[in-house]
Amino acid sequence: QQQVKQSPQSLIVQKGGISIINCAYENTAFDYFPWYQQFPGKGPALLIAIRPDVSEKKEGRFTISFNKSAKQFSLHIMDSQPGDSATYFCAARDGGSQGNLIFGKGTKLSVKP
Amino acid sequence: DAGITQSPRHKVTETGTPVTLRCHQTENHRYMYWYRQDPGHGLRLIHYSYGVKDTDKGEVSDGYSVSRSKTEDFLLTLESATSSQTSVYFCAISESKVSEQFFGPGTRLTVL
Numbered sequence: 001q002q003q004v005k006q007s008p009q010s011l012i013v014q015k016g017g018i019s020i021i022n023c024a025y026e027n028t029a030f031d032y033f034p035w036y037q038q039f040p041g042k043g044p045a046l047l048i049a050i051r052p053d054v055s056e057k058k059e060g061r062f063t064i065s066f067n068k069s070a071k072q073f074s075l076h077i078m079d080s081q082p083g084d085s086a087t088y089f090c091a092a093r094d095g096g097s098q099g100n101l102i103f104g105k106g107t108k109l110s111v112k113p
Numbered sequence: 114d115a116g117i118t119q120s121p122r123h124k125v126t127e128t129g130t131p132v133t134l135r136c137h138q139t140e141n142h143r144y145m146y147w148y149r150q151d152p153g154h155g156l157r158l159i160h161y162s163y164g165v166k167d168t169d170k171g172e173v174s175d176g177y178s179v180s181r182s183k184t185e186d187f188l189l190t191l192e193s194a195t196s197s198q199t200s201v202y203f204c205a206i207s208e209s210k211v212s213e214q215f216f217g218p219g220t221r222l223t224v225l
Contacts, residue, residue, distance in 0.1 A: 006155075032211070043117075043203050043216030044156065089155055098163060099210030100146075100171065105155040 004092050006104025013111050019077040021107045023090035026071065031095030035064065035075050036103075038087045047088070048075070080111045116140045117217035119204050125223045132191040134220050136204030138184075145187040146171075146205040146214065147179060149198075156203065162187055163210070194224045 005024045013019045023033075034049035050057045050064040050073065057064045063076040077084055090104040116139035126132050136145060147159040148171075158171030160179040168179050176198060178190045191198055204217040 009153075034213070036216075041219075043205075043218050045216065046213050049213075093211075098161065098169065100158055100161065101156075101214060103156040105153060 004090060004102050004104045006090050006107060008107060009105070010108045011110070013080045013109065015080065015082060015111055015113050017080050017111075019075075019080045019084070019109055019111070021075045021088055021090070021109070022072065023074065023092075023104050024070075024072045025092050025102075027092070027094060028071070029094050029096045030092040030102075032093040033064070033066065033073050034091050034093075034101070035062075036089045036091065038089065038106075044089060077109075080109075082111045082113050085109055085111050117204060117206055117215060119202075119217040119220045121220060122218065123221045125225065126194055127225050128195055129193050132194050132222065132224075134189045134202055134204075134222070136187045136189070136217060138187075138204075138206045140206060140208075140215075141184060142206040142208045142212075142215075143184075144207040144210060144212075144214075145181065146207075147177075147187065147189045148203045148205065149173065149200040150203060150219075151200050159189065159202075194222075196224050198222065199224045 035047045036044035037047040038044040061078045066073045087106045087108045089106045091101040118137045120135045146161040148156045157173045162168045162181040180188045202220045205214040207214045
């Protein structure tokens with residue numbers, strides 16, 4: 001079974017701190033790695049995504065770091081804010097199939113004021 | 114939510130009853146997906162569709178069936194609901210298999 005392993009399950013960070021969420025995968029056919037953000041009572045929404053031909057992608061305070069050889073990728077949230085409090089899911093897409101996403105189990109982030 | 118509606122938004126039903134959830138999109142996207150979300154499990158794909166009348170199974174398809182008779186609607190049916198199917202169900206759409214997936218607002222289903 002293809003898997004994406006995500007850690008930690010929950011994370012508490014002080015306002016202004018750096019939040020780091022990690023994901024690991026095994027399937028080398030994965031060709032696209034998105035991160036989704038979900039607020040309570042809402043559907044997940046795409047936050048940022050990366051392809052394996054680059055090692056880092058930054059959009060505002062959000063950065064994905066990608067290590068192809070280690071088969072790991074991580075989300076860094078700089079200057080974390082209370083409004084960033086949400087559940088974050090990493091995912092990976094199998095380029096050889098119908099392109100279905102495999103999701104990690106999620107990380108609940110709480111940013112304390 | 115990118116032109117996606119789900120109905121109903123909440124439903125409570127009893128074990129053994131049939132249940133149908135509806136996903137409706139106004140984006141004319143080819144791909145549609147049904148996921149379930151459970152604590153500690155993330156999002157798991159139930160079924161997906163890559164065109165009208167074209168569907169396939171996902172990771173957790175047992176006990177579920179789907180139908181897509183027109184581009185805008187994707188129905189998920191639980192033929193005989195069980196308590197293990199208590200979950201939050203999300204529909205998603207994408208323009209192609211390599212495009213971003215947009216999620217609907219979800220349906221919370223409770224099976225007593």
